[in-house]
Amino acid sequence: MKQETANAAFHVRDIPIHGKIILAPMAGFSDVPYRALCRAYGSAMNYTEFVPADALLGRRNPMWNKLNIKEGESPIVFQIFGNNAQTLLRAAQRIEELGPDIIDINMGCSTRKVSRRGAGAGMLRQPALIAETFSLLSRHISVPITGKIRLGWSDEQRNFVEIGRILEDNGASLVAMHARTKKQKYDADADWDAIAELKQAVTIPVIGNGDVRTPADVNRMIAHTGCDGVMVGRAAIGNPWIFGRQSRGDLQFSDIASAMRLHLREMLSYYGNPHGLILFRKHTKRYFLRIAAKKIISALVQTPDSDEFLRILDRAETAVPPHTSIHHLGCLHEGEWVID
Numbered sequence: 001m002k003q004e005t006a007n008a009a010f011h012v013r014d015i016p017i018h019g020k021i022i023l024a025p026m027a028g029f030s031d032v033p034y035r036a037l038c039r040a041y042g043s044a045m046n047y048t049e050f051v052p053a054d055a056l057l058g059r060r061n062p063m064w065n066k067l068n069i070k071e072g073e074s075p076i077v078f079q080i081f082g083n084n085a086q087t088l089l090r091a092a093q094r095i096e097e098l099g100p101d102i103i104d105i106n107m108g109c110s111t112r113k114v115s116r117r118g119a120g121a122g123m124l125r126q127p128a129l130i131a132e133t134f135s136l137l138s139r140h141i142s143v144p145i146t147g148k149i150r151l152g153w154s155d156e157q158r159n160f161v162e163i164g165r166i167l168e169d170n171g172a173s174l175v176a177m178h179a180r181t182k183k184q185k186y187d188a189d190a191d192w193d194a195i196a197e198l199k200q201a202v203t204i205p206v207i208g209n210g211d212v213r214t215p216a217d218v219n220r221m222i223a224h225t226g227c228d229g230v231m232v233g234r235a236a237i238g239n240p241w242i243f244g245r246q247s248r249g250d251l252q253f254s255d256i257a258s259a260m261r262l263h264l265r266e267m268l269s270y271y272g273n274p275h276g277l278i279l280f281r282k283h284t285k286r287y288f289l290r291i292a293a294k295k296i297i298s299a300l301v302q303t304p305d306s307d308e309f310l311r312i313l314d315r316a317e318t319a320v321p322p323h324t325s326i327h328h329l330g331c332l333h334e335g336e337w338v339i340d
């Protein structure tokens, strides 16, 4: 029985997904605080960072922390990777107890360490392993099993249609595709025609991914490919407004400051103080992308004191002329609105 079917954009088996824009899994970024922020701004479904299946078999270790979730965070997808179907099954059985809505197998990671061992994008070269993994997991795990893939290993080995069909035939409930090959890593334009081709080839929902930077891109990808959902990765860092289809350039500085305060609060509550503040520094730089404010940024990323951080942010907010869009601020010269 499908729950709350009305108003769902699509379903992952019986799980309704209320929206089309989804935060991509990103190691080092999609942690509990950032997912909470993106959820608040409209991400319809969140993935954890990927976790190696073999680290989930023995005693609890720090890798397990990547599967922490905030109370009420749903739908949440736990993402794991490995190169052995039995190991992936045992890991999935263990983590199922932690309450994920969905378990996803990463078949897209292009880093040498992962893919050369036949895990991540390395799985794309082993269709039989993919079939075995999904057949085992979909029979023995009660939550839906999904896969995140790339176009293939290389231009000569673009097998995403074959892999999509294998996933579907072996019980996968959704396929997300980053429309580049393993060899392309993050270079070259994402091939949205391929997402359209995959959508035509399977009946399970398809999430398109790659090169979505603006709300207009979201609409363009949906129109171009017919995909059920759009996954946003790098363009969502420092820019959670994309989930509400708002352009960052149209915002005012007060919008940025509000998101930063909420994000920092989540960081401090999850990681503690000042660790959460230190980890927040990489996000601070991204919130200030294309805003002419070198002095403010350097003051924000240097202070070890979260109260001081908030004071600097307050002063910056007061210094910015009201009703000034971020687009306009980006055009200002350094010094036109500095603190003190």
Ligand SMILES: Cc1cc2nc3c(=O)[nH]c(=O)nc-3n(C[C@H](O)[C@H](O)[C@H](O)COP(=O)(O)O)c2cc1C
Binding pocket: 024, 025, 026, 027, 028, 029, 048, 049, 050, 079, 106, 108, 109, 148, 178, 209, 210, 211, 212, 231, 232, 233, 234, 235
């Ligand atoms: C820093 C970083 C970490 C990533 N970590 C993961 C991961 O853990 N699992 C995964 O499936 N993809 C991971 N990816 C890939 C993204 O999910 C996404 O497929 C890719 O960035 C393309 O989307 P984009 O153009 O919207 O960024 C990562 C990407 C980046 C930039």
